[in-house]
Amino acid sequence: MTQNIGRDTAPTIADVAKLAGVSRAVASRALSNEPRPVSADKRERVVEAAARLGYKPNLLAQSLTTKTVNLIAVVVNHIHDLSDLDLFDRLLDQIQSIGKQVIMIRIGSVARVEEFLRNGVAYHVDAALVFSDFADAPTVRRMFRSDLVVMLNGLHDDLSPVVMPDEGSGIAEAVANAAKKGVKRAGLVTGRSSSPMEQARIGFYRQAFTKNGIELVHTVQGDYSYESGHAAAKELAGADCPDAIFCTSDAMAMGILDVCRADFPGNRPTRFRLYGFDNLSLTDFDAYPISSIGYDKSVYVEHIVDFIANPGDFHPGQPPVIVPTTYFPRLTA
Template structure:
């Protein structure tokens, strides 16, 4: 057969294998997005043949044999604040670098989880990454009929690895920083208090404030969003610049600042704002927010490690902790304090 004769019909992997001078099995392994055993020389021949013939792998047909579409489910409550955008942009890019694609499932409530279960959600996914605190590991295993579940919501499960950031240490450092600035009172702005992650943050703040002798004057509940910070601004700023303001999300602190700029402008150097998430915007002069963050690249690397090495799910590693850091704003800590901030973009 002349390979020029393929122009009138659909190109198959058999055509690629014949042109490359290899078996169909070797051609299939060479074209797989996963790491499969094949020599570099044969893989190069197969890729060159596929490009010459214009061959496009049929992912659906492949899935019927492998029972997967090289998909990873990412289960979230929502994506509505700046920290979500930074995290998920980098996480999705890292997942795609493994040759897989993402199914993004927005849960948002317990009712939605029950709806997914009733409808029999059963994508053939390689793994599920759970950010939503409305879904426990057992539920997600049922939803996807898959035991490869990574818990990223603060929940613990004996059969699933959990990846968390150390937040207590940088929270203690942030409160100590406020005390060193002469603050003896504090206001706390929190997110949804039913979240296990948020519960741990609130407990860490209360313990740190007590240890440093700062009186907690009030707690205001938002939802991590900029809009909730704006709506709470008047109540948060009511105590005046004598109280340090701690928010469990940079976006909420930004909303507080923007809605209260008239009050803040009267004594701009006296206010002390502390946030969470280490957003690039919090470095700016417009938002004098000292923040708490963690090594996002290390966090994502541990997630990707489980996608590349499925055998890790056979013996879950328990809780994997990523170190956190407190980073003062340049206006009070100097530019060097930001050397560990995540790169912008």
């Protein structure tokens, strides 16, 4: 292949195609992030030609042709919970693997949602993934002017795809485990009261306690963070501590464990048992061997990304995709 020397204008896709010895359509497909059929040999020649010419694809032009911008909005309340790290690294990797990129939108209150709408601050995206519990499906569709809104916060409607864990099954297992070990009195450290999914989670705990004859003697509201668990330990782990403390996030359970290390020699309980939620990767290591409840995050992410990659497969009124949870016993219980 030879390269034109001394050209004054920016190289075009036609120049790349000519240098690589392929059609413009093949050159365009070879340089696209979309998974389109191009032989490995032709793709290599096109990529080499583009590099030699210094060609850069015009993303705006591509978006006008394909009707997509290859951007996915991920809407969150904030990112400070350790479970966010476990989930979002995996999610971003899988979204990028299908040729799309992510913009993170932080919405910490209902007022922020209203501000987005009031000021007309809307991004053009192919889809929105909604973890924030401050926005429902119709609102998010207006925010992004997009019909593909995958709801992950419990605020869905019939027009939105839904992926959600079946938290009741794992909670029932964990509480039954505690009952078998003689637990009669329990404490519960919860997360944000504004979250519909958290309210459902608390309901599952209450049902399981009743079913297993365990009295819920103390509830402390946290915010899923390590700091709120650390603070909750002072309320729950006194002289009259319950037989077991359940937390609706592993990060809060970690805070309690660090305050009460003296009660867990060798990480084993002496005064009360400790249960978390999320099954963080950190709980597999020696520092925080916390018994937890969780689901397969790779399966969860796979379902989310499938809605993005195959939007035409969803039909209104389709039931939520449910990912089962299970109990993971470790030393603290």
